[in-house]
Amino acid sequence: MADLENLVIARRLRVPIGDTLVGSNPGRGEVAARQLDAALLSVGFKCSAALLERLSKLRVETVIDLGVRVLAAIRELVGDHVQHNAYFINFPRNVPDTIEFWVDLLSKALLDPVAAARVAQPGPLNLLALPEYGRYQHTYADLLAAHAELIPLAGDRITMLELGGSLKSEARELFVSLAGSEVPLSAEDLAALRTLAAFCADEPERIPVRENRAVINEMRLASHRPLLVDTVTDVLRLACGISGGDVTLDTPTRFRSFRRAERRALMRALDTVVTPAKLGDVPRHSEQWKRLGERLHPHDYPHLWRAAHVFEVARGERKARSFDSRVEAALSDGRTDDAVELLGNAPGALLRRFDHLLRTATSPSAVLDAAEKAATSASGRVLLSLREHLQNRLTPVAGRVFANRRGRAWTTPDTRAPINEDTLSRAVAVLDEEITRRLPDLGKLIVDPEVLDVALPLSGKAVAPGLGMLPRGSLSAVDGELLRFFVYWRQASRRTDYDLSALMLDASYGDPEHVSWTSYRNAFAEYSGDLTDATNGASEFINIRLAQATKPIIIPQVNIFSGEPFDEAAEAFFGFMLRGAEQEGRPFEPRTVRMKSDLRGSGRVALPLVFLRGGDGGWQAKWLHLYLQGHVSFNRVEGNRVTTASQVRAIVERDYLRVRYLVGLLERKNPAGDHTTHIALQAPADLPDGVKVYTPSALHELIPA
Structure with a gap:
């Protein structure tokens, strides 16, 4: 139940209370509710009036227990569940010049006899092995003592938490939204769908995406219900799913041994869908079919002879042209x-x-x-x-x-005839x-102007869920004076070094400049210092003073210098904050976080988004969700700037289909109506019953069938 509650809170920003018992003394929960609201405000969230009123009527102990769970889910959503230390304790102040830093570090090493002996070894000098390099030289408490408290400003992010219904009803709504999605889901959403499917018995009438259908079929198989299959590949996806493998078939699955009932169900499902035309789908995944045949033992089912044809095609014994x-x-x-x-x-x-x-x-x-x-x-x-x-x-x-489903991208010149x-x-x-x-009849439309430039989510595969996430190609305003990127990672089993960097380009995507571990600062940016070991977690930051920026294109990136890939690390996430010029505070302040999401994918260089200065001097973010292949190790911003520039330029110059397009069609189709629909970046607080709201996390529901 805890997993379901966390999913509802993080994905829907609703607190499922439902029929939680009211205290014997109404109003006694008010103090605890206000305390929860204050704690949430420190991380940029707030309870709606309806939620506060409902909490105030609960038992004190109920509010406290619920508040602990809600606050934990929200802190993880914003990235505040870990301690974000910085290598330079006063960052962004007093960041040294790069050469001065290395000279000072080398001087200290030479004064230490043990370190000096290591430095004097034959061969090239390994600066990264100097004793004080890449490790925190102070505690998190020391960092807090060195920084003043953040001064709250009106521009700080406030995200509203709404009152939800029962956990069962909220989970069902999320389940139906994901299962019935018209667009493919990310790996995280597929995992969420699997969790929800085990809890929710009702299914949407239509499940168009094959991967979603495979997850639903896992539950149907376990409960001995009829399977939703109409192609042979549907059966293969199901076999991968119940083996703990990849239902997208992007990576090979090691099939487990199936129980007799499972083998019989899979073979029967195959036998019902096989036709000569559908056998043409088998060669595309012939190796996986061969491995599956070894587990299903098709010779044990001579009466299911059509199913046996699948494995004959996979082995090349029967021809099937696709x-x-x-x-x-x-x-x-x-x-x-x-x-x-x-x-x-x-x-x-x-x-x-x-x-x-x-x-x-x-x-x-x-x-x-x-x-x-x-x-x-x-x-x-x-x-x-x-x-x-x-x-x-x-x-x-x-x-x-x-760009493929894992965010890996490549560019090529456009040689097509007009x-x-x-x-x-x-x-x-x-x-x-x-x-x-x-398009559905949405009645009277109320549209937040800021959502008009959000790209339609035609695929969600490369977008890991998180705070403030938007589809690739979306544009969002950047309204702060100080822009700060951050990355946090914690290694699972071996030493892992990620490097946060920023590539700055002119309007023609040339004249490169960068800030990274090889260049700690320039005229308008500072780097927090390089960390090379993340046994207990590590954070890096880059601070950008936008008003002083001399480059109109700023591309943050995370390079894997050595160690574990993004999807093998115990934890890895990226985000950015926006602050006023007079705001100081800690290097990481949760209430100023505008975006935070996990890093994953097979690439060795992550490009989450790009910041662009317009002709009016204002800044915008355009969402990329790209991963460069990079090298096995030693990736640096200097080594990938040409590839980065070409891929970012192709995304920036592409005209994506946005919410603005759908809104125009909807307004022409439904000039008036007796019901109301909101489309906004964030759900308005305390809406009346019956009003439908579409936020970025639910935009896939607007994609017509």
Whole structure:
């Protein structure tokens, strides 16, 4: 139950109280409720009036117990559950010049006989091995004593916690939202869905994403209910899920030994879905099918002969040509018309290849006709993805960027032939009409202007949930005078060194400058000092004085210099804070945190977002969610600045489909209504019953089916 409560609080910013018993002396819980509100305010959160009123009517001990759990969940959400020390105790004041720092460190080492003997060893001097380098030289208490208390300002973040219903009802709403999502979920959301599925019996009527369906099928299999499968790959995903593996099939799974009942259920499910056409999906994952066959023992089920065909195809004993291979063969032979005819049976696939088909077809109008027909059957996510793609075809860009589900990206020059503008306009009109038709009736819309530039979440895979997280391509205002990045990590089993860095570029993405462990400061930025061991956790910071910044593009990044990858560390997260110029305080002040999220992914260099100065002098953040491959070790900002610049530029110059687009369609479709819907960065406090609110964490619910 504790896991469910934490999920509801962190994901929905609602405190599930429901039918918690009222105290025998009403009002006795008021003091404890006010104390909780004050504690939450210190980390930038506050109880709504309805929540405070409900808490004040509970028993004192109930409020205290609930408050401890709520505060723990909120502190973890904002990153305040750990102690953030800094190498330089007075950071951002008194940060030394880089050369002066190394000279002073070397001088101290030479005065120590043991250290001096190490320094005098033959070979190159290893500066990182100097005794005082990379380790805290003071305690966290010393750091607190060296810094004044933060002076609260009106611009500090205040996030409202709302009164929730019962834990059961709140968990069910979150479960239905995730399970019925039209867009693929992140790994963290899939894990949350698995936790919720074990608790919630009710399921949404439609579960469009295959990975979500696999998680639901795990629970159905355990409770001996019918499985939701219609392709052979659905069965493979389920087998991976119950083996503790990857239901996205991105990484191989080591299958466990299945119980007889599980083997029988999986084989029966396979037998019901196998057709000659669906066998064409097997070769794509043939190695995993071979391994699964070793665990399912298909020879024990001679009556399920259709299921046995799957493993024969995987072993190469039976031929099965996939649908995609037939389309590719037609395209490679120059038979675009035949490819279009084939793709007519797969609307989503046709729309995904629309650009290529237009460029190679002898009759673009025939392709447009086929696309118009396909648009009525393809998923809303495919329609929106194509709409975003087409609006970027009219404007030349420096390069194309491709990002996979793990946030790894690469860029390439745009060598595609242009498409006729009239053709593009017709295709865009068809998509707009179909998307509008599918949008729900939201009645009267009240839209927070700050949410209009949030990108539509067409995929959530690369976005780890957290505080203030927005989809890739989103723009958000930066309204502080001091910008401070932070990274925290704690190693699991071996020495691990992460390096926080910032790359600064001019308007043409050239003239690079950086702040990192090799360059502690410049005219407008300071680095908190390098830490090379995180046995008990380590924090690094970079402070940026935005008004004095001489570069309009600032890219924070986290480099793995040595040790554990992001997804193997015991804990790793990144975030940023905004402060007023007169605010001092500790290096880490939770009430000034605007964004915090876990670091993960297979890349060795994390690029969470980029900060851009506009023509009016104001700053904005654009969300990247990228990971560069990097090197096995010794990654530095100087070594990846060309790759970083090219990938960031491709993201910045791309025109993403934003909430503004959907709001325009909704207002045209529903000019008035008898009910109200809010779309905002944060839910307004104490809304009346029946008002639906969409915040960034729920924007996937606006993606039409």
